[in-house]
Amino acid sequence: MRARFLETAADEIVALGDALIQTAHRETGLPVARLEGERGRTTGQLRLFAAVVREGSWVDARIDPALPDRKPLPRPDVRRMLRPIGPVAVFGASNFPLAFSVAGGDTASALAAGNPVVVKAHPAHPGTSDLVASALRSAVQKAGLPVGVFVMVHGASPEVSLALVRHEAIQAVGFTGSIRAGRALWDAAAARPRPIPVFAEMGSINPLIVLPGALRERRDAIAEGLVGSCTLGVGQFCTKPGLVLGLSSPEWDAFARSVADRARAITPGVMLHAGIQASFDRAVRELQGVAWLTDTGARVARVSAADFARQPHLAHEIFGPYTLLVTASSRGELLQLLGALDGQLTATLHGTADELAAAQDLVDVLGRVAGRLVFNGYPTGVEVSHAMHHGGPYPASSDARFTSVGSAAIFRFARPVCYQSCPPALLPPELRDENPLGISRLVDGRATRDPIPPRA
């Protein structure tokens, strides 16, 4: 039934039709084609979670059958599975008015786990939020669920957000946005009489390393791909590569020129709202200690690794069409710089087949710094799938152990409940001997879909 509810929610969003797209376009300035794609991503996420819930194995059912003859003491029958954590507060993000907003990944995964959701709409797209909320309310009604399963509140003041996080009924928080706002929610949740988990996906500059052989093989193609990734969505993606690193060489200089030429030719689109545009303009205007390679179009700057290391502000995220090229004098210096970075959502490595085969040192350091490693590609365009991990060490996210994209996002909003010596009739179906749902379970530590054999 929960699966059907999620699918109905997707249907209801589709049924909003062009009014949704036009409203979102008006409120965010994002192009219609991008919004149509994002709507597909949003409904796709709801359907993915419906499939996960219907398949059922996500509850991580574990069964250790009784061992009545064990010495010195018999072992009792012990079974556990994941249950809903309780009401979840979700904060809509400005940069994805559909996919990371009212019915976005946080809401979909929290509902899929069986929790009620209270959404705080992002003030940058209130009309879009109202439309999507009406679709969700309609799905709640059609599913015959209590109206409290989905509630949305508006409010531009931080006090509204903090009051929501502090409310004793709220048991977990999902958030995508700035480090400052995410940290404020984290601090409020941690200071509660009963602290709750906050899953805040915050800042990242997403280092991208280009090795020398890759430059020789396909310098301009990488420059083209990089500029495309940096300016996608007007640079307003949390996975935008904001830091590009290479080794000092004539090829690297030529790559920098190629990037700058392409960036200069870009006509930046309209940003999400006036505040973001003003922040971007100010950040670029006030940035010290770099050499600018472009003064129009997308903004590209350059600095040496030594100067980068001396100026911690250069490692701060600048949301918008900007990236910083960093020239390292040696692989050792490159490794040292990467190892000193704050936590990142992604790290990307471009190299020839031979270079990658010899890049275990880089893979090791990047694996400690980032949540997702991309090879010969670009970090923007986060696949919504089972194996995706969208998260990373702080401040990329507030808890590196959880993803906010993909089906594993459901694990943020569930907790185990264990049943010891429970009469079969009281067990949830997921834990019954006969495995009526046919899910994959861990029986005595081994994954299987087999039923538990009848007790002797």
Place this chain on the structure above:
Amino acid sequence: MRARFLETAADEIVALGDALIQTAHRETGLPVARLEGERGRTTGQLRLFAAVVREGSWVDARIDPALPDRKPLPRPDVRRMLRPIGPVAVFGASNFPLAFSVAGGDTASALAAGNPVVVKAHPAHPGTSDLVASALRSAVQKAGLPVGVFVMVHGASPEVSLALVRHEAIQAVGFTGSIRAGRALWDAAAARPRPIPVFAEMGSINPLIVLPGALRERRDAIAEGLVGSCTLGVGQFCTKPGLVLGLSSPEWDAFARSVADRARAITPGVMLHAGIQASFDRAVRELQGVAWLTDTGARVARVSAADFARQPHLAHEIFGPYTLLVTASSRGELLQLLGALDGQLTATLHGTADELAAAQDLVDVLGRVAGRLVFNGYPTGVEVSHAMHHGGPYPASSDARFTSVGSAAIFRFARPVCYQSCPPALLPPELRDENPLGISRLVDGRATRDPIPPRA
């Protein structure tokens, strides 16, 4: 190799021989037989985690193979698995000088996940801690691991503990102890520039409900089991049933007399240290608003549900041989009282087969309050297995989503790393097409041990 290391650690603890048991006996006052049992539990935990690591599926490997022909965009190859979170700080508990201390469940699970561990020894058993630490260091050496893989520090001052939690190299914390100490560590970790997760297993009064039919069927047997559970380890278990609830009736009064008679006949053992004994004596002496049923032996008091609800201090844990009987006037009052409880590690329900079959209301409310539900048994004696969950809503533990006992405890100390379009040779074995380790993996969302078919 990690599995072999954990097994060697178990062997080295066994090799300490009677010196370990005698030292622990001298320092804690716990009986030799109990300590021998606890040593078996400790080495059993290490061997369980060795088996989990050797089997290998715990890394939750997920593979979404590339879909080069997908429209509108090809899907890249995406794979993820759990990797070590980083150095873990573990705080030894006073009440299990072996199984929840230097080489206890926190240390075993953190090492099993691949992390270095820094143990802060509990000041109540420094000699025991030194012996176990020497065994672990010996295992580190025999495994050829860096000496930093296991380090132990002493220190009775809270400043030592806080300095450890605040150290920027520490990435997670395991703790078992009081709410006050656990909350102090939580607050320190949450206030770090880069916050880290704290897994603190803290206080619980473990409600135990006896339904009327069960009283008629086996009143004295339940009284016997309850008093045994309350006085096991001199009542110094975090799962001690400190709250016993029933419905007002002559049978309930007879049960109370039966419990009191048995409790009075107990000769309490020596407590872990003078501080715990003094705290217990003071807590019992100063407890207001209850009627005492015993004034010697194990301490049993009684109160009405209405009076219990009016006096929040009665819901605080009293560590030691004490329990409180609460008489409810109706099932509604019972349900209301249970629903208002703080988070609990366990909740126990005694009933006849018919009573349990009709107890869905109780199971629902207990499942929201507690991490483990026990039927017709006792909560002490926590099985170390795959399906065990030892944790619960705050303050039972600081994060209800994780267990500190059983093989699932390993998930506290690992985080996913995702590889997108990674050359096969750079992939960890767990994620390679051919599945060389034969582990269970989620391929396109479906659990399987099959290899990935060769790409066309």
